Structure formats: C-alpha cells, structure tokens
Amino acid sequence: MKSALGLTLLGSAYALSEQKVVDIPQQPLLSDACPSNSILHNGECQPSTFDPSSGLPNNFKSNSTLSLDESRASAEKVANFPWTFWPECYSNENTTEPVCVFSSQSFANGRGVFIVSTSSLAYQMLKKPAFSQPNALERINNHANPPFVQHDFPGKGRGLIANKTLHRGDQIFASTPLVITNPVSYQLVETERLRLAHRGVDTLPQDSQTLFWALLDHFKGDPVDDRINTNAFEIEIDGEGQYAVLPEIAMLNHDCRPNAAYFWDEETLSHYVHATQTIYPGEEITITYINNERSRAKRMANLKRNWGFDCSCSSCSAHPVLTAESDDRIAQIADLATALDDWTSASSATPEMAEAMISLYQQERLYASLGLAYKHAAEVYSSFGDKYNAIKYARLSAEHGYLDKGWRDRDVMEMRNMAKNPETTWSWKKRVGHKRLAGEHGCGHRH
Numbered sequence: 001m002k003s004a005l006g007l008t009l010l011g012s013a014y015a016l017s018e019q020k021v022v023d024i025p026q027q028p029l030l031s032d033a034c035p036s037n038s039i040l041h042n043g044e045c046q047p048s049t050f051d052p053s054s055g056l057p058n059n060f061k062s063n064s065t066l067s068l069d070e071s072r073a074s075a076e077k078v079a080n081f082p083w084t085f086w087p088e089c090y091s092n093e094n095t096t097e098p099v100c101v102f103s104s105q106s107f108a109n110g111r112g113v114f115i116v117s118t119s120s121l122a123y124q125m126l127k128k129p130a131f132s133q134p135n136a137l138e139r140i141n142n143h144a145n146p147p148f149v150q151h152d153f154p155g156k157g158r159g160l161i162a163n164k165t166l167h168r169g170d171q172i173f174a175s176t177p178l179v180i181t182n183p184v185s186y187q188l189v190e191t192e193r194l195r196l197a198h199r200g201v202d203t204l205p206q207d208s209q210t211l212f213w214a215l216l217d218h219f220k221g222d223p224v225d226d227r228i229n230t231n232a233f234e235i236e237i238d239g240e241g242q243y244a245v246l247p248e249i250a251m252l253n254h255d256c257r258p259n260a261a262y263f264w265d266e267e268t269l270s271h272y273v274h275a276t277q278t279i280y281p282g283e284e285i286t287i288t289y290i291n292n293e294r295s296r297a298k299r300m301a302n303l304k305r306n307w308g309f310d311c312s313c314s315s316c317s318a319h320p321v322l323t324a325e326s327d328d329r330i331a332q333i334a335d336l337a338t339a340l341d342d343w344t345s346a347s348s349a350t351p352e353m354a355e356a357m358i359s360l361y362q363q364e365r366l367y368a369s370l371g372l373a374y375k376h377a378a379e380v381y382s383s384f385g386d387k388y389n390a391i392k393y394a395r396l397s398a399e400h401g402y403l404d405k406g407w408r409d410r411d412v413m414e415m416r417n418m419a420k421n422p423e424t425t426w427s428w429k430k431r432v433g434h435k436r437l438a439g440e441h442g443c444g445h446r447h
C-alpha cells in the first residue's frame with residue numbers, strides 16, 4: 001500500500017484564501033459530549049457497561065467462524081457495544097496485539113466506517129469528538145446540492161467542475177473516511193489481511209458499499225485491496241500514521257497551482273476541502289498531490305513515480321524560458337526562507353526579504369503556500385518590534401493556514417496568538433539592534 005499511497009496529507013498541500021474564514025460558522029469541535037465512562041449511543045450519552053480496558057489487548061479473540069448476521073447478533077448482546085459487528089481478528093508471532101476489523105454502521109450519521117487496527121488504537125479513536133460528540137459532524141458528509149458537477153476529461157479521467165462561483169474559504173466538501181487501516185495490518189499473513197478488508201466492506205451500510213465499489217481501481221490483484229491502495233490517503237491519528245479511503249476526494253485532480261486545499265482533522269476524523277481562491281463556474285476544482293515548492297523536473301518526476309501520470313498543468317507545460325524562470329523563483333523562495341529562518345545574532349533577515357518572498361509566491365501562483373510566506377513576514381516584523389505589521393501578517397497567515405493546515409494546526413494557533421498580542425510571542429524584538437538595511441540583505445545568493 002505504501003508505494004501506491006495517496007496524497008500525503010502531512011505537509012504536502014498548501015492553500016490560500018481571500019475570503020474571511022471567520023465567515024464560516026464552526027461548530028465547537030473540542031468539548032467532550034460524553035464523560036469518559038460513557039459513550040454516545042443513539043445520540044445520547046449512556047453509561048458504558050462495556051469496558052474496553054478490561055480485557056485489552058486480547059479482548060477480541062480470533063473468530064472467523066461468525067457469519068455477518070451472527071457477528072451482528074454477538075455485538076447486540078453486549079449493552080452499549082460501540083461496534084455494529086463483533087470484531088474479527090487475527091494474530092501471529094509478529095503481531096503484538098490481534099489485528100481486527102471494527103465496524104460501526106452508525107458512525108457519521110449512518111455513513112459508517114470500518115477500521116482495521118488493534119483494539120487499543122480503535123478504542124482510542126472512539127474518544128474523538130467524531131464518535132463521542134453529537135454535533136461534531138454536522139457540517140460533514142453533506143453531499144446534497146454540491147457546488148460542482150462531475151466531468152470526464154479525455155485522457156485525464158474524471159474531475160470536478162465548479163457550477164457556481166466559489167470564494168476563498170468556501171467549503172467544497174468535507175467527508176469522513178469509509179475505511180481506516182493501520183499499517184500493523186501488514187503484519188498479518190496476506191489472506192487474513194485481505195479477509196479483514198473484505199469483511200470490512202461487507203459491514204459498511206449499503207450506500208457506502210456502493211461508494212466503495214465505485215472507486216477507481218487498477219485491476220491488479222484483489223479488488224478490495226486494489227481499491228484501497230489506489231485511493232488511500234495517509235492520515236495521522238494521535239501520532240499514528242494510518243491510511244484512509246475518502247471517496248469524494250478521490251474525484252479531485254492534481255494541479256501544481258491548485259485552486260483548492262485540503263486538510264485532515266483528526267478530532268472529527270474528517271477531511272476538509274476548501275476553495276483557496278475565487279473559482280468561477282466552468283473551472284475545474286483542483287488540489288495538489290505533491291509538494292509544489294520544487295523545480296518543475298522534480299515535480300514531474302514525483303507525479304510520474306507516485307501517481308503514474310505526466311504533469312500537464314500550465315506550470316509544467318509552459319515554454320522552457322518560462323518554466324526556467326519559475327524554477328528560479330522557487331529556488332529564490334528557498335533562499336529567502338533560509339535567511340529568514342536564521343535566528344542567530346549574525347542573521348541578515350529583514351522585513352524586505354519577507355515582502356519579496358510573498359511577491360514570489362504570488363508570481364508563482366502558489367497561493368496555497370502563502371500562509372507560510374505571511375508567517376515569515378509576521379515573525380520578521382515582530383522581531384524588529386513592528387507591532388502592526390506583525391499583526392497584519394499574522395492575521396493573513398492564520399486565515400490562509402486554516403484552509404491548508406486546519407483548525408487546530410500549531411503554526412496557525414501561533415499566528416492567531418501573534419495577531420492578538422505580538423509582544424507576548426517568542427520572536428518579539430528578537431532582532432532589535434540588528435542592522436536593517438534594505439538592499440543589503442544578500443538574498444538570492446545560492447547556498
């Protein structure tokens with residue numbers, strides 16, 4: 001699965017937005033709906049008579065003899081059992097805990113999910129607001145009346161075309177995964193790992209099964225495994241790398257200069273996609289599959305190797321004179337970042353460098369990464385004690401960061417704090433007394 005791995009969510013997507021993110025009404029996501037000794041059942045907190053910690057890690061014994069109906073009946077016999085089916089598990093000399101398939105048909109208002117993992121990791125997930133808080137998923141999986149239509153592009157496959165004007169910050173969609181699998185499943189022998197995956201698909205609600213089978217596959221090997229491999233995203237839950245299958249996101253095509261960005265929110269176990277600039281009806285909605293702050297040759301090689309296609313977007317296919325200019329700008333962005341990241345007393349960083357960097361991102365149409373350039377600007381202004389420029393750029397950085405890194409990202413939170421109170425941040429007046437001479441910053445030199 002790793003080789004065919006989908007978009008790496010961690011640090012690969014960048015986003016931008018011109019519309020205020022605060023306009024988007026947000027549900028409070030973090031408050032726990034249920035006390036820790038109770039679980040959410042039929043929309044209400046009920047005391048949990050099932051104590052997952054009692055018998056971990058061997059609570060679920062391998063039991064491949066149960067039919068679906070029998071495993072549903074077994075699950076129903078245990079009061080407040082959090083899964084719809086009794087988990088099926090396998091273990092061997094290489095596993096430290098049995099690896100099971102945990103399936104909930106009520107998850108996300110009936111969309112359902114199956115999790116192939118150890119029971120300790122699966123039960124950790126149950127504590128997330130996605131499972132425990134009734135309102136956490138209110139804005140998720142609302143796929144009725146979407147702002148786009150599906151379209152078949154000759155030679156490129158299907159994609160999404162906007163059918164109304166989208167502004168920066170507009171939610172395109174947000175979804176929960178149908179499948180979450182942990183890499184520990186690869187410790188199982190192949191037949192058992194595949195059996196858990198098939199079992200998982202069979203336990204999904206009917207509509208979700210239909211979505212799963214409609215996923216693209218490469219017609220290689222096992223049909224369930226192939227669909228998971230072709231469509232999986234790398235996600236992180238409590239520091240654990242896992243793979244998730246999100247059917248909606250799989251419909252978005254790549255562009256090196258995308259107009260939308262996505263992030264994974266581990267509290268709601270949801271994947272959000274937002275417009276990062278104005279998208280007019282008739283335009284394709286695109287995201288990036290790779291890190292775009294790299295030379296054209298590296299981007300193209302990466303897309304070919306991991307995704308099997310030749311990059312044809314404008315920043316790959318432009319005249320060589322223009323793509324060389326673009327590569328130069330990308331290299332200069334990297335040089336400026338190095339200079340601005342130098343916090344020693346020998347640092348030559350100046351606000352002018354950050355302003356140049358912001359301009360380079362805009363020239364490159366790398367709007368998705370602008371949050372990072374604005375962060376550099378906020379910090380360098382703060383370091384010279386320029387309060388209101390620090391506030392201005394911290395606000396811009398946070399606003400862009402939300403769409404690209406999510407509501408809870410540490411950098412975004414840092415920028416929010418700076419926007420309120422630059423004097424209390426670590427960078428405040430750090431460089432006061434340093435030379436600050438425009439034109440003497442020596443950026444642009446290659447290291």
Ligand SMILES: *[C@@H]1O[C@H](CO)[C@@H](O)[C@H](O)[C@H]1NC(C)=O
Nearest residue numbers: 061063064065066071074086
């Ligand atoms: C496992 O299956 C057997 C019969 O096939 C059944 O008696 C037993 O209760 C099952 N175990 C669980 C935990 O459901």
Ligand SMILES: *[C@@H]1O[C@H](CO)[C@@H](O)[C@H](O)[C@H]1NC(C)=O
Nearest residue numbers: 145146147148149150163164
């Ligand atoms: C856009 O297309 C979707 C179908 O994909 C449809 O449900 C929606 O009503 C359309 N919106 C507009 C504004 O036409």
Ligand SMILES: *[C@@H]1O[C@H](CO)[C@@H](O)[C@H](O)[C@H]1NC(C)=O
Nearest residue numbers: 091092093094187188189190
């Ligand atoms: C356990 O790991 C070893 C070494 O990778 C491998 O040879 C063996 O086949 C594995 N056992 C199982 C049951 O997969």
